[in-house]
Amino acid sequence: MKTKNIFKYFMLLVLTLQLNSCVSTEAEQKFEETPTERLNKQRSELSNLLLSSENGWKAVYYTDDSQLGGFTHLFKFLPNGKVDMASDFDSDTEIYNSQYEIQLGSTVSLVFTTKNKIHLLSDSNNSPLAAGKGFLGDFQFLYYGQENGDIVFRTNRTVKEVRFVKATAQDWTDLKKNTVINANMTGDINSPLFRILETTNGGSVKKYEFSFNSVTRFGSAIPLEAENSETLKAAIAYTPTGITVKPAVVVGNQSLTDFTYNAIDKTFVATGTNGVSASIKFTNAPPRLTDDYKIFLEGGPQITIGYIAANLATAATNSPYAKSILDKVNATLAANQKLARVQIAFNDPLNGNYIAYTFNGGKAPIYHFFTTTEDPVNKTIILTDDGWIGTPAARAFLKILDDEITNPKGLYLKKESFTIFYTNVIYTYASASTPFRLTNYRF
Structure with a gap:
């Protein structure tokens, strides 16, 4: 082998040894620290x-x-x-x-x-x-x-x-505002019973029935249009000005997470660009209207439904507002007397249509007669005054309750899928203008 080549290989060997020495030193330094x-x-x-x-x-x-x-x-x-x-x-x-x-x-x-x-x-x-x-x-x-x-x-x-x-210092100052937003999102006894999530993408609008659990801070949105099969979930956190949702509500190609509270119309609105938005709003009208009311109209079968306090006072479908109305009625009665039933008879062949208010404690029943009409657009039944049995003075304490049942905007009637204590079919009726909803047996 030529001397020139021997020298070349020697230099490569020296370089390799130096490189290995360097790597070894770094590794040793890296592991000089113990886990502790x-x-x-x-x-x-x-x-x-x-x-x-x-x-x-x-x-x-x-x-x-x-x-x-x-x-x-x-x-x-x-x-x-x-x-x-x-x-x-x-x-x-x-x-x-x-x-x-x-x-x-x-x-x-x-x-x-x-x-x-x-x-x-x-x-x-x-x-x-x-x-x-x-x-x-x-x-x-x-x-x-x-x-x-x-x-x-x-x-x-x-x-x-x-x-x-x-x-930030502002975070500490503003934290209490989160509880105000919490109250706005949860609503109170005077807030409408139902919520809708609505998304807008230019001229395209999608609507969802939105349910929200204020304790878990979790909501779900079920589509109202048959052509939309997308159910949305929303884990909600409060901010000083509104809510954030997780995962984001996707509208078109935009993801919306921050909803700002509008105190004027009590909605939560997320705004994107180019006509994209999403909003959560309260409504007195059920998101899904039914024809369940039609069977109660004039010319239909004889049907009686009734709220029985002993069995239905704790029904989850009674709205807080309705319970407050019942409490106010009971507060006007003698100590041993309570409202026992609110029974509504439709198409009775002898007495027509009437509401029977009955009581515990020996108080005599009070009857209010009515006629029925429908609002086919809004799918409500309207009970219109047709006379009382009992003087105005004797029934004055019932006015706050009777006005809810006979309000001129009508009632939404719904046949429910659950039962309570007995096998009787359950109907609820809800006011078209207030958050009044009461639970009834069908007899």
């Missing part, structure tokens, strides 16, 4: 992070967005292992102090060690879903690092991602 040292380094990193934000951190915690909405929590971590915390879990948005630790296990975790607002989501005595499981929440969060200024955690029990973002 690496965890301690992470613990120090997390501790510094938690203390670094002037106004603390905010997390919108979705414990399970397939069935529960989001709950906003604010945290201000203090150097002595204390933490100030507030949340919109309920109407109490005050700040409470408790303790936290950064613990070492197989990884580094943030643990809220004494009771505070975050523990309301894991309290087994506070279970909106399966008994004993609380709101499926956690109070131990595994540290996964940083991303774009956020602290990224995963929950210990369910391994769901939770992000802490830097809070």
